[in-house]
Amino acid sequence: MAFNARISMPAEARAGEIIEIRVLTRHPMDRGGQSDGKGGTVPRKILNRLTATYSGEPIFRLDMYTGVSANPFVSFTTRALETGDIIFEWREDGGAVFTRTARLTVT
Amino acid sequence: MSLPISPPSRHSESAPSRRDIVVGAAAGIGLAALPNAVMAATQPALSELIARLTDGAVPERGRITLEIPALVENGNSVDTRIVVESPMTEADHVRWIHLIAEKNPFPDMARFHLGPRSGRAEVATTLRLATSQKVTVVAALSTGGYLTSDADVVVTLSACIDGG
Amino acid sequence: MRLKLALGLLIALLGTAAGGEEITSGSAFLSPDLRRQQDDPTRNPGWFWVEQGQGLFGRKPGASQACSQCHAEPEKSLRGAATHYPQVDAGTGQLLNLEGRIEQCRVERQKQPAFGYESGELLALTSYVASLSRGLPMDVETRGPAQPFYNAGRAFFERRQGQLNLSCKQCHDGLVGQKLRGDTISHGAGTGYPAYRLEWNGVGSLHRRLRACSLGVRATQFDYGAPEYLALELYLAARARGLPIETPAMRR
Numbered sequence: 001m002a003f004n005a006r007i008s009m010p011a012e013a014r015a016g017e018i019i020e021i022r023v024l025t026r027h028p029m030d031r032g033g034q035s036d037g038k039g040g041t042v043p044r045k046i047l048n049r050l051t052a053t054y055s056g057e058p059i060f061r062l063d064m065y066t067g068v069s070a071n072p073f074v075s076f077t078t079r080a081l082e083t084g085d086i087i088f089e090w091r092e093d094g095g096a097v098f099t100r101t102a103r104l105t106v107t
Numbered sequence: 108m109s110l111p112i113s114p115p116s117r118h119s120e121s122a123p124s125r126r127d128i129v130v131g132a133a134a135g136i137g138l139a140a141l142p143n144a145v146m147a148a149t150q151p152a153l154s155e156l157i158a159r160l161t162d163g164a165v166p167e168r169g170r171i172t173l174e175i176p177a178l179v180e181n182g183n184s185v186d187t188r189i190v191v192e193s194p195m196t197e198a199d200h201v202r203w204i205h206l207i208a209e210k211n212p213f214p215d216m217a218r219f220h221l222g223p224r225s226g227r228a229e230v231a232t233t234l235r236l237a238t239s240q241k242v243t244v245v246a247a248l249s250t251g252g253y254l255t256s257d258a259d260v261v262v263t264l265s266a267c268i269d270g271g
Numbered sequence: 272m273r274l275k276l277a278l279g280l281l282i283a284l285l286g287t288a289a290g291g292e293e294i295t296s297g298s299a300f301l302s303p304d305l306r307r308q309q310d311d312p313t314r315n316p317g318w319f320w321v322e323q324g325q326g327l328f329g330r331k332p333g334a335s336q337a338c339s340q341c342h343a344e345p346e347k348s349l350r351g352a353a354t355h356y357p358q359v360d361a362g363t364g365q366l367l368n369l370e371g372r373i374e375q376c377r378v379e380r381q382k383q384p385a386f387g388y389e390s391g392e393l394l395a396l397t398s399y400v401a402s403l404s405r406g407l408p409m410d411v412e413t414r415g416p417a418q419p420f421y422n423a424g425r426a427f428f429e430r431r432q433g434q435l436n437l438s439c440k441q442c443h444d445g446l447v448g449q450k451l452r453g454d455t456i457s458h459g460a461g462t463g464y465p466a467y468r469l470e471w472n473g474v475g476s477l478h479r480r481l482r483a484c485s486l487g488v489r490a491t492q493f494d495y496g497a498p499e500y501l502a503l504e505l506y507l508a509a510r511a512r513g514l515p516i517e518t519p520a521m522r523r
Binding site (some may be wrong): 006024025071073 | 322472
């Protein structure tokens, strides 16, 4: 259960309307550097990037460093243009990728 | 019998590390004995951290609202909201918003990349602050300029720290 | 001398009266910002643990039955269950909290190895089951077989402990609302636990919180699930009688 996400946004919007997208993520965002008890240090393991595409077009990107909290919250806005999927993709240190999809219906 | 340490507990984020103390002490010595240039090499000044982002340009103050509590209950998660005044059109929009905590072990905290499709330059996140310090925002505009704003934040010390 | 004694007695009596004052939830001592975050499911990370627990509840562990096969429609069948914990187990005569009851089910009925106190799974299941009683008032039994446990919990609460020689009562009855460094002293109602604590960057049990209290006064830290903390949990739950369950709460 290292990763999970809760995406909150309206399911419907009028064309041209600006909607707010709120993303809460479950992730320890381990900043690393602590002693591992064996003479070494724990490596950094954070989500270093969140990208959002809307009907295939990139609409948002967040680069994250160790200054972003554990279980981070992020919000941003986008203009509703057409009915389509908003795909969220997180990249974790080490290369793992997590995705979630939300559908926006434009009326 | 009680366990010596609890499995899920971690070192307090707000506690200064040994390295912080050593660097702090070194800075103190530097203050007494070394010229400014050498000091700057050990602890990059805020102006340098900003200049690195703006290719040396000095950002203009204003047109940014930085909402962050002046008194933070726990540096592990600090609610932060940034709004930049911008029409967010193809011709004139905010390209990115960058957050710096000068006294964090790693001062760069986050960078939000926006565009005309954002509609508004309005973002929020939860930050991690190692100690009381100035939090700085730098926004890059599509027209070529940069904006900045900052806020002084006091991270209060908890009495009820977790020893397990 | 006699006057002094009488005065002392009077103060002690007044103290008892003050102890009977209305207990408020830990949420009342949060900053408005953190309280808003707690009350907003799009912001409170504790719900991830509830969600995980809900998943575990419906899943078969190995060849055994899933929790949901006995506890069908848990939103109805287990609504209010958490308000009655800790309680004395009729079979063994032992005091069990919610964590203990879940572990008992897992070992005795599902025939699975115990999760272990403070494991991610047990925290998730406990959070889920407690969340099914959100908004319902705490209502633990303190009489009959529970009486000795209640008495032990109360004695623990009132006894001075540790190098700082402080009792729970001195702060959590006498100095409520005052500051301890950056913290505001609460009544010590555990109605939000398991809770998401900023200090932990995650969800933890009430016993984890109590261990931090013990450390704070430089007293012996008891094990997770130790009889001392179970009895104290019962006393705290009895003090909090009538307060709604808030799991998953947020604490600083």
